Amino acid sequence: MKERYGIDVTPALVEKDDDGYYPQLRLHYFLTLGRENLVSRDSKRAKSQIEAGESAIWKPDFNKGQLLPAVLILEKLNISYFLTPGIMFRGTYVELQQLKALAVKHRYVIRDYLGVSVSEGMSEVAIAQALTCQFAQTLLSKLGLSLTYVGRFGARGERERVYQFIEPKDGRDVVYQQWRNHYAVSIGVHHS
DSSP states (O other): OHHHHSSOOOHHHHHHHHTTHHHHHHHHHHHTTTHHHHHHHHHHHHHHHHHTOGGGOOHHHHHHHOOHHHHHHHHHTTGGGGGOTTOEEETTSHHHHHHHHHHHHTHHHHHHHHOOOOOGGGGSTTOOHHHHHHHHHHHHHTTTOOEEEEEEESSTTSOEEEEEEOOOOSSHHHHHHHHHHHHHHHHTOOOO
């Protein structure tokens, strides 16, 4: 685990790892800070498996280990917009409606590469705002993140649930710094 995260192993880290912390951090890191290293990372991983021979490659594991398709899907869905601290989201916001429309359009790709099912019911015009926010929450959970419920706002009879992104304080920033240093060393660049 020390090699995987680049930090000292604590009981809290072991518990988080058991709950799927590593794949969440890895996907979030390569979507954001490590995006410039993603193609190189996936290429090296593919090359090492190919060099190990045909019997070393099991296609489902190989495909699951390649992060570029998942990152490209999340970029297409504009998930980074929902990672902006301070912005409040309502189910009727254009960005959430665009997310819903893109999710319905690309539901099979999302299912195959992110493991998230997009209900055909999402294509109904009268979709409840809660389902739209819920879908955003489901995507963010793949990164170990979530939107925080702020409250219900609006006039009586027209109230909407409002959410906002709050930066997690789960130690990922320390892990990300170690990963940035690791990739910087592997390509000969130093990050401070």
